[in-house]
Amino acid sequence: xxxxxxxxxxxxxxxxxxxxxxxxxxxxxxxxxxxxxxxxxxxxxxxxxxxxxxxxxxxxxxxxxxxxxxxxxxxxxxxxxxxxxxxxxxxxxxxxxxxxxxxxxxxxxxxxxxxxxxxxxxxxxxxxxxxxxxxxxxxxxxxxxxxxxxxxxxxxxxxxxxxxxxxxxxxxxxxxxxxxxxxxxxxxxxxxxxxxxxxxxxxxxxxxxxxxxxxxxxxxxxxxxxxxxxxxxxxxxxxxxxxxxxxxxxxxxxxxxxxxxxxxxxxxxxxxxxxxxxxxxxxxxxxxxxxxxxxxxxxxxxxxxxxxxxxxxxxxxxxxxxxxxxxxxxxxxxxxxxxxxxxxxxxxxxxxxxxxxxxxxxxxxxxxxxxxxxxxxxxxxxxxxxxxxxxxxxxxxxxxxxxxxxxxxxxxxxxxxxxxxxxxxxxxxxxxxxxxxxxxxxxxxxxxxxxxxxxxxxxxxxxxxxxxxxxxx
Numbered sequence: 001x002x003x004x005x006x007x008x009x010x011x012x013x014x015x016x017x018x019x020x021x022x023x024x025x026x027x028x029x030x031x032x033x034x035x036x037x038x039x040x041x042x043x044x045x046x047x048x049x050x051x052x053x054x055x056x057x058x059x060x061x062x063x064x065x066x067x068x069x070x071x072x073x074x075x076x077x078x079x080x081x082x083x084x085x086x087x088x089x090x091x092x093x094x095x096x097x098x099x100x101x102x103x104x105x106x107x108x109x110x111x112x113x114x115x116x117x118x119x120x121x122x123x124x125x126x127x128x129x130x131x132x133x134x135x136x137x138x139x140x141x142x143x144x145x146x147x148x149x150x151x152x153x154x155x156x157x158x159x160x161x162x163x164x165x166x167x168x169x170x171x172x173x174x175x176x177x178x179x180x181x182x183x184x185x186x187x188x189x190x191x192x193x194x195x196x197x198x199x200x201x202x203x204x205x206x207x208x209x210x211x212x213x214x215x216x217x218x219x220x221x222x223x224x225x226x227x228x229x230x231x232x233x234x235x236x237x238x239x240x241x242x243x244x245x246x247x248x249x250x251x252x253x254x255x256x257x258x259x260x261x262x263x264x265x266x267x268x269x270x271x272x273x274x275x276x277x278x279x280x281x282x283x284x285x286x287x288x289x290x291x292x293x294x295x296x297x298x299x300x301x302x303x304x305x306x307x308x309x310x311x312x313x314x315x316x317x318x319x320x321x322x323x324x325x326x327x328x329x330x331x332x333x334x335x336x337x338x339x340x341x342x343x344x345x346x347x348x349x350x351x352x353x354x355x356x357x358x359x360x361x362x363x364x365x366x367x368x369x370x371x372x373x374x375x376x377x378x379x380x381x382x383x384x385x386x387x388x389x390x391x392x393x394x395x396x397x398x399x400x401x402x403x404x405x406x407x408x409x410x411x412x413x414x415x416x417x418x419x420x421x422x423x424x425x426x427x428x429x430x431x432x433x434x435x436x437x438x439x440x441x442x443x444x445x446x447x448x449x450x451x452x453x454x455x456x457x458x459x460x461x462x463x464x465x466x467x468x469x470x471x472x473x
Contacts, residue, residue, distance in 0.1 A: 026111055026112070027112075027370065028108070028112060028177060028178050028181070029181065029254075029370035029371045030370055030371075031107075031108035031111055031112060031178070031182075032108075032178060032181035032182040032184075032185055032371040032374065033185055033370065033371055033373060033374030033377075034108070034111075035104050035105070035107065035108055035182050035185075036181075036182045036183075036184075036185025036186045036188075036371075036374050036378070037185065037374060037377075037378070038104070039104070039182075039186055039404065039407060040185075040186060040189055040378055040382070040399075040404060043062075043064060043399050043403045043404055044382075044385075044395065044396075044399050046062070046063050046064050047060055047061065047062050047063075047395045047398050047399045047402075048395060049063075050062070050063045051391070051394075051395055051398075059394060060391065060394040060395040060397070060398035060399075061398065062398040062399060062401075062402035062403060064402065064403045065398075065402035065403065066089065066093065067092070067093055067096045068093055068096065068097055068402070068403045068406050068407060069089065069090045069092070069093025069094050069096075069097065069406070070090075070093075070094065070097070070134050070406055070409060070410065071090060071094060071131060071134040071135045071138050072084065072090050072138060073138045073139075073140060073143060074135075074138055074139060074140070075139070075140040078135050078139070081134075081135045081138050082094060082135075094131060097406075097407065097410055098124065098127045098131075101123075101127065101407075101410065101411070101414070102120060102123050102124070102127075104182075105119075105123070105175070105178065105179070105182075106119060106120060106123075108178065114172070115172065118169070118172035119172045119173050121169065121172075122169055122170045122171070122172050122173035122174075123173040125170055125173070126170070126173045126174070126414060126417055126418065126421075127414065129153070129156045129157065129417045130153060130410065130413040130414050130416075130417050132152075132156060133149045133152040133153035133156055133413055133416070133417065134149050134152075134413065136149075136152040137149040137151075137152050145279075148308070149409070149413050149416070150246075150271060150305070150412070150413070150416045151271060151275065153413050153416035153417045153419075153420065154267075154268075154271065154416050154417070154419055154420040154423075155420065156417060156420060157416070157417045157418065157419060157420015157421040157422075157423065158420040158423055158425075159420075160420070160421060161420060161421050161422065161423055161424055162423075162424060162425055166421045166422070170421065174418045174421050174422060175418065176260075176415045176418040176419055176422060177250065177254070177415075179411045179412070179414040179415040179418065180246070180247070180250055180411065180412055180415035181250070181371040182371075182411055183407075183408045183409075183411035183412045183415070184247055184250075184251075184335075184371060184374075184375050185371055185374035185375055185378055186378070186404050186407060186408045186411070187247075187332075187375065187378075187408050188374065188375035188376065188377065188378030188379040188382075189378045189379065189381075189382040189396070189399070189400060189404060190329075190400055190404075190405065190408075191329050191332055191333060191375075191379045201459070201463075201464060202297070202456075202459035202460055202463070202464045203297070203326060203327050203330045203459075204330065205455055205458075205459050205463075206297055206300075206301050206327055206330075206452060206455050206456055206459055207300075207301060207327055207328075207330040207331040207333075207334070208330070208331075208334065209455065210301060210448070210451045210452050210455050211242050211243055211301070211331060211334055212334075213451065214238075214241075214242040214444060214447055214448045214451060215238050215239060215242040215243070215338065217444075217447060218237075218238040218241065218242060218440065218443070218444035218447065219234055219235055219238040221440065221443060221444070222234035222237070222238065222436075222440045226436045226439060226440055227436075228436050228437070228440065230258075230259075230262060231256070231350055232253070232256045232257065232258035232259065232262055233258065233259075233262040233265065233266075233437060234440065235252060235256055235258075235342060236249050236252050236253045236256070236258045236262055236263060236265075236266045237249075237265070237266045237269070237437055237440055237441055237444070238440070238444060239251075239252035239338055239342070240252070240266040240267070240269075240270045240304065241269075241270065241304070241441055241444045241445050241448065242444065242448055243331060243332075243334050243335060243338055244304060244305070244328065244331055244332050244334075244335065245267075245270045245271075245274060245304025245305045246267050246270060246271075246304070246305065246412075247332070247335055248334075248335050248338060249263060249266045249267055249270065250263065251335050251336070251338070251339040251372060252338060252339055252342050253266075254339065255339045255340070255342040255343035255346065256342050256343070256346045256350070257346070260422060264419060264422065264423045265437055266437075267419060268423075269437070269438065269441045270304045270305075271305075273304070273441070273445065274303060274304045274305050274308045275308075277299075277302065277303050277304075277308070277312075278299075278303050278305075278308040278309070278312040278315075279312075281295075281298070281299050281302075281303065281312055282295075282299070282312050282315040282316045285298075285299075285316060286316075291457075291460070291461065292316055292317060292320050293320060293323055293460050294453075294456045294457050294460050294461060295316060295320070295456075296313055296316055296320035296321070296323040296324040296327075297323055297324065297327050297452075297456035297459070297460060298449075298452055298453045298456045299312045299313060299316070299324045300313070300323065300324040300325065300326070300327025300328040300331070301327050301328070301331060301448075301452040301455075301456065302445070302448050302449050302452050303328070309324050309325055309327075309328040312324065313325055333379070335372065335375065336372040336373075336375060336376050339372050340372070382396050
């Protein structure tokens with residue numbers, strides 16, 4: 001979320017949207033926008049400078065590619081993930097990422113007037129845990145089981161927080177929201193609006209009609225039928241399950257100021273069911289003989305994480321991967337819309353002081369997660385560059401594939417480690433409130449699966465049958 005913990009009247013820790021403090025320093029949200037924007041600008045400028053612009057047919061060059069790396073796959077010896085056949089390129093690139101991340105986030109720490117020395121001393125340990133998560137996920141047998149780095153990152157953090165406890169010296173670098181929101185700003189450049197033109201009306205109906213219906217229905221079910229005491233827990237789980245998993249959960253939790261324990265509950269359930277669904281759904285589609293275009297769209301609209309959707313789409317067949325991934329990317333655009341809608345609803349109805357006649361726009365703005373603006377701006381700017389010319393598309397692709405996508409993964413991995421470090425199972429059991437959150441997730445996901453499958457079938461087999469052939473190419 002977007003702020004520092006504050007003590008509420010019932011002594012539970014609540015995270016609130018960070019807004020400008022009396023000394024007018026910039027909030028964590030704005031620093032996420034600044035740092036994410038700087039990374040995109042620097043990377044694109046490097047690609048632009050290295051690419052021969054006089055030759056319209058020339059391939060874009062990313063000079064930073066060799067210096068931005070993540071641990072590679074390995075089979076028997078984990079050292080091979082960093083050094084293979086005497087080539088230490090991956091090790092050097094990983095160290096560069098660590099140093100650059102420390103410098104970039106250190107600027108934000110200074111800007112927010114937090115102790116830089118304590119952050120700098122703790123950050124290398126968090127980065128080391130993230131590196132270990134990448135290495136563990138890269139083992140050949142583990143990769144085949146689709147147990148990605150988010151799971152390992154959280155597990156490593158959990159092992160520490162639930163055994164010896166998270167050391168005090170490490171806590172200044174446990175900045176879950178800062179890391180992931182900066183990653184989300186970078187992620188905006190990957191969500192190209194041109195994809196909407198490729199997918200057309202079928203994808204918009206699947207992603208933008210079903211998702212709000214599932215979100216609102218699940219939230220209503222949690223309040224009226226299950227009677228979940230915490231509205232913030234209810235809406236965070238509902239958004240996590242209906243939109244796109246962790247990213248939507250964090251944006252929504254920021255908008256409604258959910259407790260960190262509630263965010264942890266939503267994220268934990270999301271990761272657990274993501275692993276199950278991305279393995280089981282392609283098998284189910286094959287076994288029942290479902291049309292694979294419909295099946296790919298179904299997975300794109302229901303599996304929470306974008307990476308898991310890509311893995312499931314590839315398992316179904318390379319020609320169906322674009323359908324699944326594009327549906328998910330269109331759905332990802334709803335992150336900003338949902339966060340804004342939740343912030344407005346919470347301000348006007350849930351948290352409104354009954355003595356007030358009306359709530360001004362300033363309060364809505366104060367609650368709104370500002371990093372979403374960076375996400376949307378990055379998407380618009382790089383969509384425009386991408387569509388200007390083939391060379392523009394080539395440069396954006398080189399920027400994303402060679403640098404920003406890798407950095408975004410690192411920032412997410414740092415955040416997942418921090419989620420584990422912040423999670424205590426005793427607190428998690430308390431937030432589950434007798435199992436109601438799990439029931440909420442299961443019922444909401446069941447509705448999501450049914451409605452998304454129905455809409456995918458209607459769009460690709462009845463309303464726009466010709467779209468399937470175009471999208472699978």
